[in-house]
Amino acid sequence: MKHKNFSYAKYGYLFCLPFVLMFLTFSLYPLIFTTSIAFTDRAGPNVAGREYNILTTTVIDEAGNEIEETDLFGNFRLLLNNRGFRNSFGNTLIIWSINFAPQVLLALLLAAWFTNRRTSIKGQGFFKVIFYMPNIITAATIALLFRAMFLFPKGVVNDTMIQWGLMEAPKNFEVDPWASRLIIAFIQFWMWYGYTMLIFISGIMGINPEMYESADIDGANAFQQFFYITLPNLRTIMVYTLITSLIGGLNMFDIPRLYSLGGPDAKTQTSSLFIYGQAFEGTYRYNVASAASIMIFIIIACLSVIIFYLMRDKDAAKLKKIQKEYKKAQKLAQKAGDK
Numbered sequence: 601m602k603h604k605n606f607s608y609a610k611y612g613y614l615f616c617l618p619f620v621l622m623f624l625t626f627s628l629y630p631l632i633f634t635t636s637i638a639f640t641d642r643a644g645p646n647v648a649g650r651e652y653n654i655l656t657t658t659v660i661d662e663a664g665n666e667i668e669e670t671d672l673f674g675n676f677r678l679l680l681n682n683r684g685f686r687n688s689f690g691n692t693l694i695i696w697s698i699n700f701a702p703q704v705l706l707a708l709l710l711a712a713w714f715t716n717r718r719t720s721i722k723g724q725g726f727f728k729v730i731f732y733m734p735n736i737i738t739a740a741t742i743a744l745l746f747r748a749m750f751l752f753p754k755g756v757v758n759d760t761m762i763q764w765g766l767m768e769a770p771k772n773f774e775v776d777p778w779a780s781r782l783i784i785a786f787i788q789f790w791m792w793y794g795y796t797m798l799i800f801i802s803g804i805m806g807i808n809p810e811m812y813e814s815a816d817i818d819g820a821n822a823f824q825q826f827f828y829i830t831l832p833n834l835r836t837i838m839v840y841t842l843i844t845s846l847i848g849g850l851n852m853f854d855i856p857r858l859y860s861l862g863g864p865d866a867k868t869q870t871s872s873l874f875i876y877g878q879a880f881e882g883t884y885r886y887n888v889a890s891a892a893s894i895m896i897f898i899i900i901a902c903l904s905v906i907i908f909y910l911m912r913d914k915d916a917a918k919l920k921k922i923q924k925e926y927k928k929a930q931k932l933a934q935k936a937g938d939k
Contacts, residue, residue, distance in 0.1 A: 638890035639672045675891035684866070685892060688874035689899075691781070691867060695856070696849030698785035703793045704841065710793075711800035712826055717812065728801075732794035739791065743858035746787055750774070777867035780860045784868055787855050792848075796841055803837035804830060839911045843904050850900055871896050 641653055679685045710731065714724055721727075734742070749756045752772040761767045773779040807830065815825045853872035856862060862869035862877075869877075871892070879889035 634890045634893060637887050638675055638894050640887055642887045675887050676895065678888065679892055679895060684869075685871075685874055687866060688869045688871050689896075692850055692852060692870040692872075695781055695785050695788070695852065695868070695870070696846075698782065699789040699792075700845055700849065703789045703796055703845075706793050707796035707800050710797045711804055712830065714797075714801055715804045716822065718822065728794075728798070731797055734791045735795045737791075739854040740858055742787055742791060743855050746783060747859050750783060774860060775864050777864055780864065780868050784856050784859055787859070788849075788852070792845075796845075799837060799841060800834065803834050807833045835911060835913060839907060842907050842911070846903055846907070847900055850896060 713719075714721065714728070750758075750773045752758065752774065753770040755770075757773070758767070758770040762770065771779075773783065811829050811833075812825060815829060820828070851872050852870045853876070856868045856870050857873055857876075860868045862873045875889045875892045875896075877883075878885045878892065
């Protein structure tokens with residue numbers, strides 16, 4: 601954008617510069633190094649300075665001789681056949697799915713409530729701070745807090761439920777796989793619904809108010825305005841929320857690590873916990889951990905593309921296609937006229 605021969609574009613580059621410098625300084629080399637060792641045999645606790653080689657496999661030719669061939673994707677095949685990796689990825693999807701659906705639903709309801717022009721809610725700022733506050737508290741603190749609440753046999757939850765007559769004896773939640781999954785999913789939901797609510801509020805505030813005024817004149821009620829105006833105009837915000845939640849959910853580490861250490865029976869072991877275990881606990885299989893990281897990245901990228909495709913504006917896509925065909929027809933007509 602220019603005003604009186606003065607360009608404002610350079611300020612955008614200046615705002616991006618700190619991130620670019622930080623990424624080049626602290627993230628680019630680890631990213632390249634992690635990618636490179638995923639195709640090697642690099643393992644062991646003392647790998648600094650040790651030579652490592654591209655993965656190879658031994659095959660026997662027709663003459664019975666052993667020949668070594670390059671096997672770049674050996675670590676990836678190993679992971680696909682690794683039951684622990686498959687189970688950890690399944691656990692991650694289950695926990696993310698359980699917490700994401702109610703998180704978005706509650707955030708949408710609260711955002712619609714706060715932005716409803718027909719109702720005047722007193723103390724909105726206070727309620728927004730209260731709902732957002734769990735997101736400010738560190739994940740480690742919340743995980744340890746919930747671990748203390750669900751202690752066996754004497755914990756706040758057990759004592760309260762026994763006093764209210766909901767249970768006759770204390771329950772050991774830590775040895776129940778589904779109870780542990782639900783608790784971790786609830787922690788994730790409780791931490792992030794306030795943040796999602798604020799994102800939706802900002803999206804609703806950006807919708808043209810004239811649309812709601814026209815709907816009021818036409819006699820549309822609050823539910824009709826929500827489903828026919830608010831939700832369609834939140835498409836971009838919904839895509840952003842889905843992608844960021846997907847990235848955060850598939851990289852879930854601190855809550856399951858500190859609450860249950862991935863137990864019981866590895867039922868709360870997420871993909872990040874599996875990667876951490878491969879790299880830093882006992883086996884020190886850095887090559888396998890790096891390959892698992894790349895696979896998770898590829899899965900996130902593929903799921904993101906699917907989300908973008910499913911959530912795309914079909915009308916806009918059709919219009920763009922028509923415009924492209926119209927321009928193509930114009931060029932063909934122009935070429936025919938030149939001849």
